[in-house]
Amino acid sequence: MAYEDTLSLKERGTAHTPDGHAQVANKDVVRHILDHAKAEGRTSLTAPEGKLVCDVYGISVPKEALATTATEAAQFATEIGFPVVLKIVSPEILHKTEAGGVLVGVKNAADVVQGFATIMENAKRYNAQANLLGVQVQQMIGGGQEVIVGAVTDPSFGKLVAFGLGGVLVEVLKDITFRLAPATRDDARSMLDGIAAAEMLKGVRGGEPVDREALAGLIENVSRLVSDFPEISELDLNPVFASKRGAIAADVRIVLDFEPPVERYRPSQEDIVRQMNRIMKPDRVAVIGASAEDGKIGNSVMKNLINGGYQGEIYPIHPKADEIMGRKAYKSVLDVPGDIDVAVFAIPAKFVAGALTEVGKKGIPGAVLIPSGFAETGNVEGQQEIVAIAREYDIRLMGPNIYGFYYTPKNLCATFCTPYDVQGKAALSSQSGGIGMAIIGFSRSAKMGVSAIVGLGNKSDIDEDDLLTFFEQDENTDIIAQHCEDLKDGRAFAETAARVSKKKPVVVLKAGRTSLGARAASSHTGALAGNDRIYEDVFKQCGVIRARSLRDLLEFARGIPKLPTPKGENVVIITGAGGSGVLLSDACVDNRLSLMTMPADLDAAFRKFIPPFGAAGNPVDITGGEPPSTYQNTIRLGLEDPRIHSIILGYWHTIITPPMVFARLVVEVKEEMKARGIEKPIVASLAGDVQVEEAAEYLYAHGVPAYAYSTEIPVAVLGAKYQWARGAGLI
């Protein structure tokens, strides 16, 4: 027997604030119901139990009560309000309608009395043996917009709340949005706008808008319920009738899972920072498997450390050698005098466990595990063994199966790849080695300054959120860009990213977005790619900028830190090429940028500088044949006027204003304004012969992300900056 039978109607009350936020007074009720279900070995709640749980959390369900007499039924119905639905309650009668046990739309007390009798008689006739507990009197609902609110448990992100419209069409279109639970009221509100069919809630074709606060409150309450009770693994309110009068869940389905989730090792923020600072900014590095022999990984690591210009101590560890590349060698880290900050492993997989134990005994806080041959080749036990050693000795593991890492402020190249020396403020990481090499190549080629490049490989321990926590407090890093195929602990990542992205932009390229990509990721690193819509929504919820392609990841990492934070949404395009103006406008829409509606006075001010056949408005089309002064005057005006927050430049190569003349004048005006305290994001698209490439490079070097032959990339970079600024609450 289900729990609801032991509770009277009175006990179900919940106090609500006016905006629908529940004051959950009776968590014990839910606890009892769940314990009861567990004791009975059930993995789901009955519908009445589900409704009780909803009651406690202020999730509106139709009012109902179990009447054992006709008089009681009429009394309940009067309390609930007409019309009502009457339903037979009997453990033996499952098909209530078939038994003649349901009456809908009962309109007054007299009809309820008569209906009670009819239903009881029908039930007796249907099954004379049935134990008739009475008749359920239920508020009759319907109308408005049918929506679905639910909750799921994701292996990586944990509890998520879901929202979508009801109906088959929505199912076909997969128009559902997710947020991490618990969700704030703002999160819940954003879900109402987060579906493609959002218009439907606003009342279309004469339909009435729904009560958004009531619906958002319901979503919020669902998210709190599943967060408070982790054993609720799935919850479905389907349908919820949302109207201008509120949001009522007509049907409740709650699935339970009493298996405790697998605990992930999650050190405190302080511990992460303390250990990561020693690993990433070490003063003393041991190279386990250091070698003097060309072609060996241990040799490449030694060369890179030394040739890269690292100024700390380097301790080669080798079973036999006394000296390697001019440095005294030791048989074991245990033989090295004094502390060591990090040990870089360049030995075969089978020797790692032994050496790692010595690293532990030595009290070294971090191990960089270059060797492959662990989980990625099926050697799961080998990986579990080294993780166990790491936990025993409190060592943080980077890898295994990685290229190592770079930290340029210390000239540290703890990797077997080529040295990298272009210092800057972008920290990048990759799950895969190939992508790491692409980062290095692109960075060098594009002269992108980086603070760090880190390989995460199998992510047996250190993962994206550890890096975020380190880079958050790293004074040498302004932006963090990460490639990943999965998130081992999406919940930890999301919580960390939500905090870090308020201070520094976080860009993520999630590989394995698609079904085929996910399959490849699974075969590559055993990555659990997960539902991409969840990644999409959680990234947005946490202020993470999502890169759609490898190029985007790299261009965003390069461009975003160049741009000052915009102070508002008003973007103006100034272009010498009308055709570029059109494509730049398209790109603004694609990247959710707002082209400012030009005020009349500002329009007139721009018109003064451009030929009569040019077009003011926005884009400001100065036309192609103009001298440098026209670019100068209009750009200066764009920077000076406080109503304009960002500028997109479209340059057209002419003899009158050659590429480098344009590039220099842009930088001059920019510097002139900077001296006057005016800084705004400027990006540029350059259309012209090959000389525009040099001009783009010059502009980029001077703080203006500029691209030859592309109208879309500069706008995408500006769009990413805006996305970050909005997420961080800066505009």
Add this chain to the structure above:
Amino acid sequence: MAYEDTLSLKERGTAHTPDGHAQVANKDVVRHILDHAKAEGRTSLTAPEGKLVCDVYGISVPKEALATTATEAAQFATEIGFPVVLKIVSPEILHKTEAGGVLVGVKNAADVVQGFATIMENAKRYNAQANLLGVQVQQMIGGGQEVIVGAVTDPSFGKLVAFGLGGVLVEVLKDITFRLAPATRDDARSMLDGIAAAEMLKGVRGGEPVDREALAGLIENVSRLVSDFPEISELDLNPVFASKRGAIAADVRIVLDFEPPVERYRPSQEDIVRQMNRIMKPDRVAVIGASAEDGKIGNSVMKNLINGGYQGEIYPIHPKADEIMGRKAYKSVLDVPGDIDVAVFAIPAKFVAGALTEVGKKGIPGAVLIPSGFAETGNVEGQQEIVAIAREYDIRLMGPNIYGFYYTPKNLCATFCTPYDVQGKAALSSQSGGIGMAIIGFSRSAKMGVSAIVGLGNKSDIDEDDLLTFFEQDENTDIIAQHCEDLKDGRAFAETAARVSKKKPVVVLKAGRTSLGARAASSHTGALAGNDRIYEDVFKQCGVIRARSLRDLLEFARGIPKLPTPKGENVVIITGAGGSGVLLSDACVDNRLSLMTMPADLDAAFRKFIPPFGAAGNPVDITGGEPPSTYQNTIRLGLEDPRIHSIILGYWHTIITPPMVFARLVVEVKEEMKARGIEKPIVASLAGDVQVEEAAEYLYAHGVPAYAYSTEIPVAVLGAKYQWARGAGLI
């Protein structure tokens, strides 16, 4: 009074073939109805007229008949089949339901007799003065899936047929698809799959699938109707009830427009070819406004012609000079002895009309109008004047407001921009000068061989379809890539592109895709951007590859001609970097490529070449530390096995297989296979340090589109090739 009253029930019959394709026997009926409406000064048909028109074209509508007596009503109802709907017919009673003049679900003859009487009485009571013509007896329909079929008249594309699901949600999501009318049955079928909610028609959640042939037949018939009768400017069948039993239009709305559409000048294919061949491949060129003075456009044109290496005759035209840059000058083209193929104008707008008249008198078939100052600056009359002269003398006009054009096979640089000399097979055009300059810069930088670059500017005459017609038969062109902000005659473009794209890939970047872009285009060139969904669908219908960005346009133009046409859909990824494999797989989905499901024997064959911890399957992950032979063996296998049709390579920079070693071995294997008659598309993504850039360049030069630091662009290029091959019916 509307036309239907003059037709009896019997006269409405249409013969249908079994698949729903109408044998339209009675076009005269439609003609009469339309003439009748026109005579009455109406711009729409009545519902009964609309149904008659549908009858003629085999568009199923509910069966119905006008009964003047109860007996007749019962008889009609029996013929039609029960249940039926009864409706009062009276010109004075517009609100039939309000008048008690509608009865639905009438189930038998007796009820019809009674219903007839009731309705007539109600109507008399409602309005004693009303002229009661009788009762309409109508087949009652419903159930199945509600869909909408319609037709619109687009200013550029003319008649289009539209299809979507019914309902508010679909309206909110704008999930409607269009095709040019008349549409073939295949076009109509493709519309059923062309909406996001296509699944709904296949029967979801236990729903029944609709009769696709009946629905496609209905769409096809609608498209024929509006094509046969251009005065039908809009048609709406909303809703159409589609079920497994057929597709019946419950409501018909037909809007008429008797204004004849503006006729566009459209020469015959032969005339276009004849004139365009003389313009694009001239032997004798006049330069009107040729100048010896540096900085003048007429000077730049002369320099470019001469320095570009043009071997034909050049005639400078100048009011005073005797000689310009070593060439004899003439006062007028009329003074030049012999024929001239094309005149390039480099004089101010105000002198163009006069000079153009002389060009006409001289019988020159083409004028390249570089000058600006026409429609784009508001001088619409000036442009109309020169067009009138062109029509009078049968001159084709390129421009005005353009940079001119290049035709490299003749070393012809008829432009004021810098000379361009990298010959190749790609023909590009742009509506805007800025974009033209970007094409030149990119092409030179990327060493993209081009046959032609053409500026179209205001498109007063020559437009995209003229160029398509020329390049279709131009032996020096393999691919045509066009930037446009609008299509002056979308119908002509579509018809031409549908033909040309069967032979040569046609790529189009349509600027002004978005609301802001369209606004900018309108202010830039007065372009009517139109409904982007129509462009999207028509491009697809005509086999045009749509570029989403300027870079895509350029990369597709560069890459597509390098690739042989694939012989099937089976794509295999061979990668040294597992991480690239994942991103490449994602890109395959994005670009609608099919990763081949690897047959067991082929899987085993690949496994022989790769380390045991590598992953066969697809991607074939050969792992990063492999020597050149592993790449060689697997690529050779991929090319040899006839079940594989295309290969995507993911290279990971290592010391063991450096970038140029990889690049050379790929080309070697490719050449070896070519010698054996095996040619398949190969594209490559290169992850590594900057040396991969040289490797990518080498690969590209040898027929393998290859990109450093990008997994998405090479796959997009392959995807575009596939899209073309599918559209052309080659796979």
